[in-house]
Amino acid sequence: MLEPPADLSDATLAAAISAAYGPISSLTFLPLGHDANAWVYAARRDVGRELFVKVRLAITNEAALVVPHHLAALGIDGVIAPLATIGGGLWTSAARYAVIAYPFLRGATAMDTGMSEEQWRSYGRLLRAIHGAPVGKDLARLLRHDSFSPDGARSVRNLDEFLQAARQVDQPRASVAQFWRDNRGLIEHILSTAEQLGSELARTAPSLVLCHADIHTNNVLVAEDGRIWFVDWDETMLAPRERDLMFVIGGIHHSFVDDRQTRLFLDGYGPVDVDPDALAFYRYSWAISDIASYGEQVFLRRELGSKNLAEAVSRFHSLFEPGSIVDIALGSRSRG
Numbered sequence: 554m555l556e557p558p559a560d561l562s563d564a565t566l567a568a569a570i571s572a573a574y575g576p577i578s579s580l581t582f583l584p585l586g587h588d589a590n591a592w593v594y595a596a597r598r599d600v601g602r603e604l605f606v607k608v609r610l611a612i613t614n615e616a617a618l619v620v621p622h623h624l625a626a627l628g629i630d631g632v633i634a635p636l637a638t639i640g641g642g643l644w645t646s647a648a649r650y651a652v653i654a655y656p657f658l659r660g661a662t663a664m665d666t667g668m669s670e671e672q673w674r675s676y677g678r679l680l681r682a683i684h685g686a687p688v689g690k691d692l693a694r695l696l697r698h699d700s701f702s703p704d705g706a707r708s709v710r711n712l713d714e715f716l717q718a719a720r721q722v723d724q725p726r727a728s729v730a731q732f733w734r735d736n737r738g739l740i741e742h743i744l745s746t747a748e749q750l751g752s753e754l755a756r757t758a759p760s761l762v763l764c765h766a767d768i769h770t771n772n773v774l775v776a777e778d779g780r781i782w783f784v785d786w787d788e789t790m791l792a793p794r795e796r797d798l799m800f801v802i803g804g805i806h807h808s809f810v811d812d813r814q815t816r817l818f819l820d821g822y823g824p825v826d827v828d829p830d831a832l833a834f835y836r837y838s839w840a841i842s843d844i845a846s847y848g849e850q851v852f853l854r855r856e857l858g859s860k861n862l863a864e865a866v867s868r869f870h871s872l873f874e875p876g877s878i879v880d881i882a883l884g885s886r887s888r889g
Contacts, residue, residue, distance in 0.1 A: 554592050555584045556858040561608065561648050569647035570596050570606060573638040574654050577604070587868065588787070589850045589857065595657060603657035604636070612651045616696045617786040618643040620763070627686055631679045631782050633658060633774075655784075659777045663770035664809065668781070670817050675781050676773060676801070677821025683783075684762040684794050698761065699792035701751040703838035705845025709744055712848045713737065722852075725866050729851050732870065739873075740844060743882065747837035754793075754834050761791040769800040770809055795831035802832060803885075805839055807876035833885035840882045843872050 557563075567580045576599040583593045590611075596604040612618070621634035635643050636654045644653045660666075668676065688696065713733070716722075722730040733740065765772070766788035774782040790796075801818045804810040810818075819825070850857060850865035857865070873879050 554586060554589065554857075555860040555864055557582045557592055557594075558608065558650065559856060559858065561650055566594070566606075566608065566647045566650075566652070567596070569645055569652055570604070570654065573640070573642075573645035573652070574598070574604060574636065575600060575639070580606075586785075587864075589846065589854060589861070589865075591787070596654070605655040605657040607653045607655070608647070609651045609653070610649075612644060614697060614787060614789065616692070616789050618653065619692065619695060620786055620789050623692055624683060624686060629679070629682050629686065631675075631780065632683075633782050633784055658774060658782060660774050660782075663773040663775050663781070666775050668770075668773075668775060668814075669779075672775065672779070672781055673814050673817035674821030677818040677823070679781065679783065679821075680765070680768065680797055681822045683765065684797070686763050688763055688791065693791065696763070697790040699790055699796065701755040701834070703744070703747040703751060704842040706744060706748065706841060708845035708849055709740065709841055712845065712852060713740070715852060725863060726851050729848070729866055729869050732873075733848070736873070739879075743837060743840050743844070743879065746882075747834065747841050750830060750834035750837055754831055759793040759828070759831065762794050764790055764792045764794065764796045766790050766792060766796055768797050769805055793828070793831050794825070795828055796835055798825070798827060799832055799835040799839070802827060803836065803881055805836075805878045805881065807881070829885075833882070836878065836882040836885050840872065840878045843878060844869070847872070 563580050563582075567577055570580070571577050574596075577596045578599055579597045581595045583595055585593050590609055592608045594606040594608065596606050598604060618635050621632045624632045625634050633655050636656065637643060638645050644651050646652065663672070663676070716730055716733050719730065765783055765786060767785060768783060772783065772785045774784050776782060799805070801810050801815055847865045847869035851862065851869060871877055
């Protein structure tokens, strides 16, 4: 998010971090990411490495904190695990928020800095290792299992009802409201297709593997030494491998990955039979999730600041631009 939460002061957050992870001397908000339920900071400790701090409205997927430790214990490099608190927990609290701390790793996202040919291959090798990681019964119980129901489906329907009932919408929300009304049939088509593809995929009972579930290049960190790391495990789940492969086979935006980069990734990943119908489902589902997320930010998250609102309006419209996720989803059946 571009602005810190309005109801969480720096003093309150700094005190919570100091109590859980040891005294800090400074706290800096970082205007990064598009998750409307998360904010990030850099915290400098009096002793030890600098912290990368994530603040969330709630811990909705505990596996996001456990899975990186599980992978590290298996000897899989390239995964940043949350630090334990002084009391041994994986997060602490500050006011109504959950607070998680990680080692601060210097670098830039692959989306910002790009990757060399060998780094694209490393991306593939690391994802293959994660997909092949064993999952014991205890971890399996903690992990979400893909239900093959598109995330955000209910929210899209609720937003549609809201906009059909609303007589007048204020600026800058009016442009999104008008676009939604003008393109209501298209949005309904995307939702119904996502649900149909999900039902068909569920009937095939595909094999499930451990997935990051959000592994586009903005969640691949290229460290200063050239190594790559997977960050932001908030969506991790057990799902068909196509849930992750979607991000590098076709991608969620044409500017994120091209055919050459896909080939380099697959050189590292190794032989794989990809189900084009599963890819199609995840593309349509991602489109619905983004429509729901940015729509909620625009119309329902009234506590968000003006910068975050303007960003949500812009990103909602961008979903329907040529080369973006809606365009990619609609072409799924012909492209595979």
